[in-house]
Amino acid sequence: MLRKLADVDREVENVLKRFGIPCLKQEQRTILNCLIQNRDCVAVLPTGFGKSLPFQLYLPVKRALVGDNSYGKVIVCCPLVSLMQDQVNKLTSLGLVTAAFRCKDKETDELIEAGEVDIIYTSPESLVGDSHWRSTIQRLNVTAIVVDEFHTIATWGGLEADEEGKVFRKWLRHLGEIRSLYPGASLLALSATCTKTIKRRVTDVLGLKDYDFITMSPHKTNIKYIVKKVDPQIESSMIWILDIIRQMKENFPHMPKIEELIEMYHSETSEEKKKKAIENLTNDSLLRVVVATSALGMGVNVATCHNVIRYGPPKSAVDFLQETGRDGRDGQHSCAILLFHGHQLRNVDQDIKDFLKSTECRRLQLLKPFLSDEELRSVQSTSTGQHVCCDICEQICSCQSCSFTVMEKAVKNLPFVDDILESSGSDSDSDTISYEYDSGDDLNNDTN
Incomplete structure (x- = not known):
């Protein structure tokens, strides 16, 4: 049973001290409240805003409130390994919770499966694409699911339901399956950018109907x-x-x-x-x-x-x-x-x-x-x-x-090249984007 609001404020303040942060922004606190109250939430906030902080605070605060040091686990699904590494390193240095990402090594995977890791970072390919691992971790008491960089569900997974064969990373379009693995868990979807079209696609894929929507303009004046x-x-x-x-x-x-x-x-x-x-x-x-x-x-x-x-x-x-x-x-x-x-x-x-x-x-x-x-x-x-x-x-x-x-x-001072769009229909070159995974890679073992 959760205690009164003053208790929540006090526990948030205590945990923030360990992070070296004086207070939460209003939007961050709203996200944290959603997690604590087991509500779904979609947050679109600018880069550098601190979108990850609320779910990193969630377990320490919730455990203090319910008086259970073993309360729950958090799964963070992210398509970018470097981002997962960065967050795991920061959380590990603080010592408030244990954090690790799947596929780092065999020993880490075993710790995750044994329930020794509080915040579990994983790729879409591991979470919904690996049936054996999915069934293994289903027995964990997961109370919150985070889908980070959720716009990639549409940009890499495709805007249309019939694009299965030509998308960049197909398992992004199946992330809604995680709701069936942990039906009692709240879901938090985070991104810095979201058009109306992407929002419709993402909420459909994730099965989001009744949720809090928090947003700020992506306009950065500097x-x-x-x-x-x-x-x-x-x-x-x-x-x-x-x-x-x-x-x-x-x-x-x-x-x-x-x-x-x-x-x-x-x-x-x-x-x-x-x-x-x-x-x-x-x-x-x-x-x-x-x-x-x-x-x-x-x-x-x-x-x-x-x-x-x-x-x-x-x-x-x-x-x-x-x-x-x-x-x-x-x-x-x-x-x-x-x-x-x-x-x-x-x-x-x-x-x-x-x-x-x-x-x-x-x-x-x-x-x-x-x-x-x-x-x-x-x-x-x-x-x-x-x-x-x-x-x-x-x-x-x-x-x-x-x-x-x-x-x-x-x-x-670079030399000027005229006729900006004269070659836009040419087939002589392809776009130069290079992504983290190639469709032919073994995605469950990729560490790029």
Whole structure:
């Protein structure tokens, strides 16, 4: 039996001290209340907001309230291994709960199956695609299920019910089956981006009918959007980044070697290098440039990242907002730069084509699938027409005090390539997105 509200407040405050956080934001507290009261919840909150904190607090708070140190387990289903690793490491360092992700190693899997792990991280492929493991963990007392990055149910699992044979990761479209495994558990779905179409698809897949919906605009005022059409040769399109670092080296001769400032992160990167890259990104380090595919993960907390450069357009506006969302999490002025050439446009959605060919504010164009007309008018009145909004608004800015970062200046000086959409129908090149899993991989054993 739960005690009165004052008891809940006190226990939340006690647990927050261990996290080093003074208080919860209103939306975070609402999510936590849903979990404590066993209600389903869908939360769409900006990147860097702290969406994961409520479910990480849930077990310590609930156990204190019910007086049972063994109360319940939480399953977190996430499509990104790097994100799971990041959260497991943080929770393990705090020591409030035990956390692990399946497929790390045989010993960890055995601990999970024995009920020794409080917060169990797993991929969709493991959770619903592995029938043996699913039946093994069904006996655990799971009281809450978290579906993280839920937009991937639609973007990677497909918007239509009849797309089974051509989707990127088919088990995302079957996540609703977990409700039958734990019918008494509450379900929390989290994402930073969600269009109306995606919301309908996700709630249908997950069987959500009566649920709390918490949302905030994905509009981040500190991110400037810049688009540049570049030469199809990737070497000539990206060499300018090295030129910037070399210039820094000349101005500061005591800087480390260039190779110490740059790291690679992709599906073939060794586990040791992946771990080191994540540590360097989330801590104060010399690392300045990471060349990565989406194997790096959408939710890794890189607090001091102020430039995200994407070579090749994403498939959709949802993907672009997710990828650039790790930019400027500290609130400082930041840039989201999209470099592309026409051959890469044949497989992208119309919302990205509209973003690229826009002759007016790119920010407004990017946010159209996510905001109401009233919300868009609010964005227009506060952001557009300023040099910190986008490369188009920069041209009409009248502030008389425009200033640009080193990165912005470098992009402005790139050779101009005309005719933005002239090659959009060409079949000579495919989109350059590289995802974490390939349809031919053994997904249950992948650790990318």
